[in-house]
Amino acid sequence: MYLRPTTLDQAVDALEHHRAQVLAGGTDFYPALGERLPSTPVVDITAVAELKGISVHETFFRIGGLTTWSELLAAQLPPCFDALKSAAREIGGVQIQNRGTVAGNLCNASPAADSVPPLLALDAEVELVSIGGRRGVLLADFIVGSRKTLRRADELLTAVIVPRVVENARSVFLKLGARRYLVISIAMVAIVLAVDEQRRIRDIRIAVGSCSARAQRLRELEQFLTGRPAQARLDALVMPEHVKSLSPIDDVRATAAYRSDAALILVRRALQMCAS
């Protein structure tokens, strides 16, 4: 069964009636197949135009679920999106950037998904649509574990909503891998940092990926840093206990111990870049 709806209504209708896989960018879909053709029903949403594009609203940005990483990179966005853009560049070669979608990266919910830390740092919310209606879920809640999300089988992730709170904040994304490119990260960090008139930290969000079953914010560190002057040696304030909440694992790419060290180093480095 292969369905190719052209409207959102058709798409959610199809999902309502079939236990189907959603095909968006396909960058996860095809590798999963191996040498076979797909066998479960497939709802190919690539022709649903209303899921594409980025729009600016009074209180939020809306990134359509089908927006590709190339499209995101080409969009005019304020500095708080710099981290997300850096992540988009790291997501794969140009061909993957031209193909992979925001919704796909989030729904796949890999612990190593590049876009998750920057979006977590933006306090993003995802919009889920089913035949029964529309609901919004905080991204931090949406991804519940490694490859597990709150998306029901009848729902589509239609958009990512980013509140316009820290628009002009600086943001940085850093990723560590063994090779320069086509890297699945060993550890990654996204930071969004806003300062007040006295150059004190007004609002700071720090998210770490690849170092736990799902990417997470370092809330304690955020609180610890809030209100402090955004000065040159900000990195020196970050201590190993600040990344204790992470629970990295050993795998083919790195050991847990290395991941913890790397996370700490990346947080320090990213902070330094944001503050300077």
Next chain:
Amino acid sequence: MKQTEISSERNSSTDAQNLEPWTNPTVVGKPLPRVDGYERVSGSAIYPADLILPDMLHAAILRCPHPHAIVKNLNTEAARKSPGVRAIVSSADPEGKLVIPYPWWVPEGPPVLLFDQHCRYQGEEVAALAADTPYQAYDALRLMKVEYEELSHLLHAQDALKPGQPLLHNTGNLVRRPDTYQRGDLAKGFGEADVLVEETYETSCEIHATVETHVAVARWEGEQLTVWVPTQAIYEEQKSLAATLRLPVSSVRVISQYVGGSFGCKAELSKHTLIAALLARKTRRPVKLALSREESFLCAGNRPPNVMCLKAGAKKDGSLTALEFTNLGAVGAYADWADAAGWAAGSYACPNIRTQDTEVYINAGKARAFRGPGAAQSAWALEQMIDMLADKIGMDPVEFRLKNVPATHPRTGEPYTSIELRECLLKGAEAFGWTKARVARASSSDPVKRGVGVASCRWITEGGPPTTVIVTLFPDGSATLNMAAADQGTGTKTIMAMVVAEELGIPLQKIHVEHADTGTTQYGKSGGGSHSVMVYAPAVRAAAADVKRQLLEIAAGELKRPAIELSLKDGKIVPVREPGQPKNLSELKDLTRREQIAGIGHPPPEPKGRLIASFGAQFAEVEVNVHTGEIRVIRLLACHDSGRVMNPLTHESQIFGGMVMGIGFALTEQRVLDDHQTGRMVNANWHDYKIPTAKDVPFDQLCLTIDPKDAECNSAGAKGVGEIGTVPTAPAIANAVYHATGIRVTQAPISPMQMLALLAARREAR
């Protein structure tokens, strides 16, 4: 592959085909684009994977998912009924017991059954089938039901000879009696040394990972089998197929006109080729069998992992006094080579040496020759060891190497036809700005440390017979070159066409190369061991010279002049005394009547009492981030003596390509087997098995050459270049990492993780 020290017989009679190397060539030595470049860049080159034959079926192989297991029961009934399935072959068939011969360079080993019920590596072939489409074939495979009895597995060479370990073969886990070489008096040598160093080095299993996976297309016409398979060695595959299928050699035709990368892994008969032939025979339809990327990671060859223990001594003046080199290598589940130590015995002038190579079986895919087999692993250890010695006596590593450049081959005492290792080191160091770069170390506060390193290399090449090449010339001045050589990307076709053009004075565009087809070309050595140019250039030259001789004889008859007074220039006959009156070939009536002239050429025997080897030195500059362990190669320079450079463009491609592979070997490439539980390879894909990408390669890459004007090696004056370029790169990088950080990384690859752990260990030790 085993290093063979050469002692070839030379025919002392003055062979008519023994020509002196060109002194002033007009085509050879020019940076000309490839003769098959159009096909390769336009997408019109047909690789075996591209072949679509009428009525062709697609095959797929069922493979054992365990590293060590017994097939207790195999049920293929459901698969047989699956849509599109036309034939199945498994251990239940008599063909399942067929034994695949080892290639000639592996003299013996336990029998390799096509479908062995005792599976000794993950991915071992259990059954295969052919269906109308590839997808049908893969779907049907999944309907095969197999009952495995899992056996405990052996993954590391270090465990192989311990008691209580699983035995892979009846003969035990030892591949062959350890190979030992000794000269001088080791104890005396160590006694004479002012400094001694001891260290254990390890290299990881590296996968060839050619972008084209292994593939075979087989077709029968009566009892005649044609196989299209990417291979460096059409005659090796022909011979093995004929022996396995008990066919006359002439009934098997192997064609390999385009090879999508090999580096040694496509040079012997693989099971999938035989399977394609068997399924094609069963169905009487052509069959294509292409391995998936994952299959090619598991069972299409690798560079074996080595554990190398070294002890070396030197005097304060930099002269090596003694070297002990013990290597343990894991060949995988069947016999191959995993040697490394023996190579070191021929590298530097050192009077007292003992080397030992021990090879064992493990439950993993079998090794195959891999670009500089043995030499690359050996260099990883030895070239770092040399640096340690230099460091210990406070001598510059380049100077230390210069001190120990051998005058003759240290193992046999035979002189080389040419050796410019000294010049390679000197010229390379100068161009690299070595002395200055050596001094300038990064400031202490910056977490990014810079360092530079050097390593040198040597590769022995063997040319010579048997090989037959035919060049035919047509009256319109066009020519066909007919030779067995494959061109896996090395540029062999181009270089040989250039030799014809040089010899016959006809433009490259008028030369057609017919090659790598046992049905239409004559026997020729395989394209391996970096010897293609050494074997084929003299043969092609001899064939072209034969054509020229016949042509001038014809012209002499027609022009009523002695042949000696005629020459061939720009495709025309030019009387030496009247150069203004050239004659077109088409004007020669006898030539037109004969329709064509065919010249035959063979490579003359190797020079007697002389060894032929290529040499080189490479220099690397790296940046190491001591906070994250990340390493970047920012500059590479190679200076090589490969004899005459036949084509600077393809020569540079070979060296650059070798260096890129060396970056991977040094920093990222590693087969990872699951130690804890399953014993399976956990990174059989290109995301987790990391070969260098465009981003890992420094912009600053330079290739310099030194031409020794070697008149002895062969009539082209050229030595091998295919493999040597990758040999010194990894140790040069490791030496640069040491220079940058003061940390000697003995295990390849130098992952950021390992780097960081070593940095942390040093901090703790202080």
Next chain:
Amino acid sequence: MNEDHDLKRTDDPCSRVSRRGFLESVGVGMTGIAVASNLSAQDAEELTEDAEPKKLSLVINGRKHMLIVEPRTNLLYVLREKLGMTGTKPGCERGECGACTVLIDDKSRYSCLTLAFEADGHDVTTIEGLVHGEKLGVVQQAFLEKDAFQCGYCTPGQIMAAEGLLRSNHDPSDEEIREGMSGNLCRCGAYQHIFKAVRRAAELKKEEGSA
């Protein structure tokens, strides 16, 4: 023979070395662009279920093709197996190597990660489409001149990636070239010459444009 083989069990029908099998042993998941969870939950019995072939029209290199294909086949398969356009190469079939790169509406894409049906209504350009009659396209010409390949197998993909890069960026910097070519692996390690070729192609394109 070793006696330690108490792990006797019957494997599932998917006993062939499967990606799924690996996944279990890797932890975080083996593909960065990784596996959707519901797929790995499916039963082997479902695997042979076939979907009905459907009509499809594709515009490839300016030529329209009417095809009847199973809707779930990818563009790479259709190009090679249905249309015999074998210049586009398979290398991994999972978006890792770039050998199958084509342009869709001037953007470089992995054809192994693209459904044939998705390309309906878009312009597909393959390596064959860069050749004008007998004459090579400028990127192809530059690759030939600079010896920007060795075995040539990844080359069509490299050329298409370069073409895609130069269509969106007429004058790429060295770093942009590297970035633009980073989705294509070359095991022969021809990257240095590829960089040169892309620079040369940019020049040739400029000359062509001004002529």
